[in-house]
Amino acid sequence: MPSPTSAVLAPEGPTDGIAVAGPIPAITRRPGRATRPGRFGAVARVGLVVFALLLLASLLAPLLPIRDPLAQTLTLRNAGPSWQHWLGTDLVGRDVLSRAIYGCRSAFGGVLIGIVSMLAIGVPWGLAAGFAGSVVDEVLMRIADALLSFPPLVLAIGVVSALGPSIVHSMVAVGVISAPGIARLLRSAVLPVRDAQFVLIARSLGVSRLRIAIRHVLPNAMAPVVVQTVAAASYFLIVEAALGFLGLGTAPPSASWGADMASAYLYFTANPTATIVPGLAITIGAWSVSAIGDGMRDVLLRA
Amino acid sequence: MYRIIVRRLATSIPTIFVSTVLVFAMRYLLPGGPVEAMLGGGTGQYTPKQIAAIKARLGLDDPVPVQYWHWLVNVLHGNLGTSYYSQAPVTTVIGPRVAPSLELIIGALLVSTLVGGGLGILAAIKRNRATGRIVQLGTGLGLSVPDFWLAAVAAGLFGLTWHILPAVGFTPLSQNLGQNIHTLILPVLVLSVVTGSFLARHISSAMASALDSPYIRTAWAMGLPPHKVYLHCALRNAVAPVVTFIPLAFTALVGGTVLVENIFAIPGLGTEIVSSVSNEDFPVIQAIVLIVGVLVAVLNLLADTGLALLDPRIRNAISD
Numbered sequence: 001m002p003s004p005t006s007a008v009l010a011p012e013g014p015t016d017g018i019a020v021a022g023p024i025p026a027i028t029r030r031p032g033r034a035t036r037p038g039r040f041g042a043v044a045r046v047g048l049v050v051f052a053l054l055l056l057a058s059l060l061a062p063l064l065p066i067r068d069p070l071a072q073t074l075t076l077r078n079a080g081p082s083w084q085h086w087l088g089t090d091l092v093g094r095d096v097l098s099r100a101i102y103g104c105r106s107a108f109g110g111v112l113i114g115i116v117s118m119l120a121i122g123v124p125w126g127l128a129a130g131f132a133g134s135v136v137d138e139v140l141m142r143i144a145d146a147l148l149s150f151p152p153l154v155l156a157i158g159v160v161s162a163l164g165p166s167i168v169h170s171m172v173a174v175g176v177i178s179a180p181g182i183a184r185l186l187r188s189a190v191l192p193v194r195d196a197q198f199v200l201i202a203r204s205l206g207v208s209r210l211r212i213a214i215r216h217v218l219p220n221a222m223a224p225v226v227v228q229t230v231a232a233a234s235y236f237l238i239v240e241a242a243l244g245f246l247g248l249g250t251a252p253p254s255a256s257w258g259a260d261m262a263s264a265y266l267y268f269t270a271n272p273t274a275t276i277v278p279g280l281a282i283t284i285g286a287w288s289v290s291a292i293g294d295g296m297r298d299v300l301l302r303a
Numbered sequence: 304m305y306r307i308i309v310r311r312l313a314t315s316i317p318t319i320f321v322s323t324v325l326v327f328a329m330r331y332l333l334p335g336g337p338v339e340a341m342l343g344g345g346t347g348q349y350t351p352k353q354i355a356a357i358k359a360r361l362g363l364d365d366p367v368p369v370q371y372w373h374w375l376v377n378v379l380h381g382n383l384g385t386s387y388y389s390q391a392p393v394t395t396v397i398g399p400r401v402a403p404s405l406e407l408i409i410g411a412l413l414v415s416t417l418v419g420g421g422l423g424i425l426a427a428i429k430r431n432r433a434t435g436r437i438v439q440l441g442t443g444l445g446l447s448v449p450d451f452w453l454a455a456v457a458a459g460l461f462g463l464t465w466h467i468l469p470a471v472g473f474t475p476l477s478q479n480l481g482q483n484i485h486t487l488i489l490p491v492l493v494l495s496v497v498t499g500s501f502l503a504r505h506i507s508s509a510m511a512s513a514l515d516s517p518y519i520r521t522a523w524a525m526g527l528p529p530h531k532v533y534l535h536c537a538l539r540n541a542v543a544p545v546v547t548f549i550p551l552a553f554t555a556l557v558g559g560t561v562l563v564e565n566i567f568a569i570p571g572l573g574t575e576i577v578s579s580v581s582n583e584d585f586p587v588i589q590a591i592v593l594i595v596g597v598l599v600a601v602l603n604l605l606a607d608t609g610l611a612l613l614d615p616r617i618r619n620a621i622s623d
Contacts, residue, residue, distance in 0.1 A: 043440070142314075146321035149599040150592065151558035154576065158592045161580045162332035238449045242562055245451055246577060261452060265566070268459030275459060279452030287447035294443075 044295020050288035058104030067095040069102040069255045078271040090274045102255035110171045110240035117175030126186025144180030152177045165248040189221035223300040230293035237286045315604040322596040384586035393590045404571035408556045411494035419499030423506030445500030451562035454493045471568040498552040505544035513540040550602040
């Protein structure tokens with residue numbers, strides 16, 4: 001792919017003639033781009049606002065004028081929307097809206113656990129593979145390939161079935177299983193930086209290899225990792241709910257989107273909102289995060 | 304061509320080997336190790352001598368590599384162990400569960416390739432129009448919707464409220480083809496949403512960047528009709544995303560079937576793994592994880608080889 005700099009470096013080469021000649025005359029069939037690359041697009045901004053609102057709701061949940069998510073009204077089970085309960089009640093008469101808002105907490109908490117464990121393993125892994133090269137690289141990448149051939153949810157079920165169900169076990173497992181994806185990405189980003197001039201200079205100045213790897217190579221190779229981390233966060237939100245749905249995540253009676261859906265969907269005809277609301281919350285949450293990720297990809301990787 | 308296949312095999316055999324090691328190592332995650340798990344209610348009621356005898360009988364005193372070797376030989380002979388729960392061989396527990404899951408996955412692969420592929424091409428051609436943006440937004444939402452939620456809502460609406468399609472249940476293919484398809488419509492459609500959106504995204508970005516490249520401008524300038532430019536020149540670049548999509552989609556669909564099968568009460572591997580979790584039937588879980596991992600590795604191998612055979616650029620990069 002001809003980069004803009006290649007024309008500067010090799011002015012006599014005709015390869016970049018089009019780029020040097022200035023803007024291409026517009027072709028009628030190809031109208032100008034609506035969203036320019038390199039900008040945090042409108043959709044991404046909407047996603048950011050939505051995500052900020054969800055985050056605020058989860059942080060401020062105890063201060064919001066909503067009902068106690070654990071308070072049961074046994075006379076009002078599976079009720080439809082009303083003034084007291086805007087989105088109705090679930091099978092033991094708990095407020096669906098407030099459980100959806102409190103569900104943000106376990107969802108975001110779970111995602112955070114997953115992300116931290118994914119980066120804690122994936123970043124050293126990829127950095128070591130890319131920086132060390134040869135045998136180390138080969139071995140580390142084969143292990144990554146092996147882990148990547150398992151569906152995260154299935155492997156997480158396997159691990160959690162062995163360790164016992166809890167939100168920490170399940171999300172650490174999901175994070176560890178996703179780490180090789182980060183490792184691979186970081187490795188391929190490290191390779192070109194490893195041979196850059198500033199690394200050579202640092203080395204000739206006697207800077208230690210570890211310091212070069214962490215201080216000089218890593219920051220210059222992090223962009224794809226950041227984008228991938230945001231994309232993974234969106235996926236983790238869904239996996240957290242899936243594990244909750246299977247009873248392997250957040251323990252009841254705490255509010256959790258997945259577990260709430262699991263207890264509600266058998267009563268779908270009696271009260272569809274109790275099933276629909278947690279699922280919508282997951283969808284909106286996952287969509288907002290992935291929209292932010294897409295926007296960041298445009299800014300960081302296509303600039 | 305043989306060189307490409309041999310090279311691919313050379314990289315995927317270590318991968319499969321490491322996957323088997325990982326699955327083997329899962330038993331060390333069990334609290335108290337494999338003995339306690341096998342004895343069920345804890346080792347408290349057994350004397351240390353009895354436990355030692357059991358360990359010796361199961362070969363648990365051997366060095367770990369030797370244990371792994373024995374395990375691997377057994378697996379290769381089709382012996383996946385004995386279910387703790389039903390005391391039957393794991394293969395007879397899992398065997399009848401494979402067909403329904405495969406039917407679901409293959410059906411969803413077909414639907415998502417056709418619909419997702421079509422939408423991706425549409426989104427690429429109309430990328431600067433409202434149509435393209437609607438497709439982009441739709442696929443973005445499709446990637447964010449939890450499939451088990453869609454399954455629950457679809458079963459609730461189509462099955463329980465409107466009575467159009469069966470909400471739960473499954474008729475095996477061998478019994479009745481028509482009913483088999485009837486019971487699979489909803490689960491297949493639900494599973495196709497995520498993978499279809501994923502494919503649509505990839506095809507549209509591959510094709511959009513092709514459509515913006517100089518050779519397409521040449522094709523327009525030479526007066527080629529639109530269908531030739533789109534399908535003959537630009538779509539070729541969408542072949543690679545489709546081929547690499549299949550193993551990825553397979554992995555995603557296996558994850559999806561776990562929950563979707565449970566909601567629609569389809570007796571596949573997904574319902575089996577979930578019931579095994581609640582029965583603490585570890586050998587069955589381990590076997591399912593192993594089968595899935597090896598299948599995905601083999602599919603990856605096939606996809607990589609196929610891609611190299613289809614695309615001369617990749618072929619040359621490998622054989623260099």
